[in-house]
Amino acid sequence: MSIKGQCPPVGPATFVSDDFVFGRIEEMAELRQRLSARESFVLHGPSGSGKTFLLHCVIRNLPDVLYCPQAGSPQLVVQSLAFRLVELRDRYTKSFLRNAQAVKMKSTISLRGIVLEAVRRGKYIVVLDHLQGPAAALSSDTRDLMLYGETPVLAVARSAHMEDLGFLTPMFSLRGERMRLSNFAHVEATRFAEEIARRTGLWANNLPEFIERIVSLSQGSPGAILKMLQMARIPRYRLNGYVKTSPLYIDFRLGWHAQNAW
Ligand SMILES: Nc1ncnc2c1ncn2[C@@H]1O[C@H](COP(=O)(O)OP(=O)(O)OP(=O)(O)O)[C@@H](O)[C@H]1O
Ligand SMILES: [Mg+2]
Structure with missing residues (x-):
């Protein structure tokens, strides 16, 4: 069964009209439910199964999501979260970063301080897409967000194992902290x-x-x-x-x- 909803085109294989979502009704309901419960969890599944695509369908109307498209390093994460905070006109961030250009001018170290504090003060959900074996530094930033800021973090990886989740693996060790998106039967x-x-x-x-x-x-x-x-x-x-x-x-x-x- 197919349903209609407006989704941004995502990924290399997008060529159908961007308002077509096939099936995945239960999976989208589960994603919505987990996000509204403000849970931290990992969304995992094979390449091309539709993790990024479905996520965009679900988060596009949520105002408080800080989405990082390529969570490859602490620098990339901090910068994309800073861009998003500026876009959302976050009150704390505003006094340090007036626009996207200001984000580009700041060092990673000072951006990191601003972002962690803004996230701690606000009521956001952080989404880290395309994680691939994050090293210790990124994992410890993520842990800080989750524990001290009580910010839910949605980590998106191809598996919930060490090779994809890296040092984040122990933070999503419980079964309830993992959501698997399988390919279609x-x-x-x-x-x-x-x-x-x-x-x-x-x-x-x-x-x-x-x-x-x-x-x-x-x-x-x-x-x-x-x-x-x-x-x-x-x-x-x-x-x-x-x-x-x-x-x-x-x-x-x-x-x-x-x-x-x-
Ligand atoms: N339920 C669906 N309905 C329509 N198109 C879909 C659906 N699921 C996936 N797609 C299409 O498949 C493409 C690949 O999906 P996507 O990039 O989200 O996979 P992924 O799981 O994020 O892969 P990767 O692990 O490589 O990042 C999307 O661009 C989208 O066009
Ligand atoms: Mg993806």
Whole structure:
């Protein structure tokens, strides 16, 4: 079943209209519920399963979310939180940072002090997307936010293990502190692919077989399915009205690995 809601286009494989969300009703309800309960938790799932996409659907109307799109280092986190605080005209931040330009002029050390204090005083939710094995410094900043500021932190990673959550792993050790987003199951993934093909007017003599093949090759990943459907329009993967599945899949794999290394 599909529902409509307005979502920003996210990720490399976005090419359908940006108001289309397929399924995920329960997952979005759970995300909303956890955020409104102001819980800290980790959202994890394989690449392309839709973590960033769903998150945007849910947080776009929440005024108090400080979203960091690439939580790769303390510098990146502090800077994107500072930009967001300026955008929200946070009262404390205003006296130190008048605009985005002022954020760029400050050192990480002074930004860090301003951001931690602003978050401690305010009633925000911090979202750290695309975490990849955060080291000790970022993890200790995050712990400070959670413990002293009592700010909920939503950490987004591909798994809840050490290689993705790094030093944050012990902070999300309980089962209730983890939410998994799986790929679509086979039937759902097939319907998703058929719906995308229909919406984008994709046609081929071997369309049903092609869809069947990419659904199983992708293991139900919506991001991977979208990408391969997109590639199926490119002339070099077509011959006499047929999609050439094998070369398309090989090129997809090569591109997917390169594109999905954060
Ligand atoms: N339920 C859905 N309905 C429609 N499109 C979806 C859905 N889920 C995912 N997508 C599409 O799949 C693409 C990939 O999703 P997204 O980038 O959110 O994956 P991710 O889990 O964040 O991956 P990564 O771990 O690599 O960051 C999105 O750009 C979006 O277009
Ligand atoms: Mg993502």
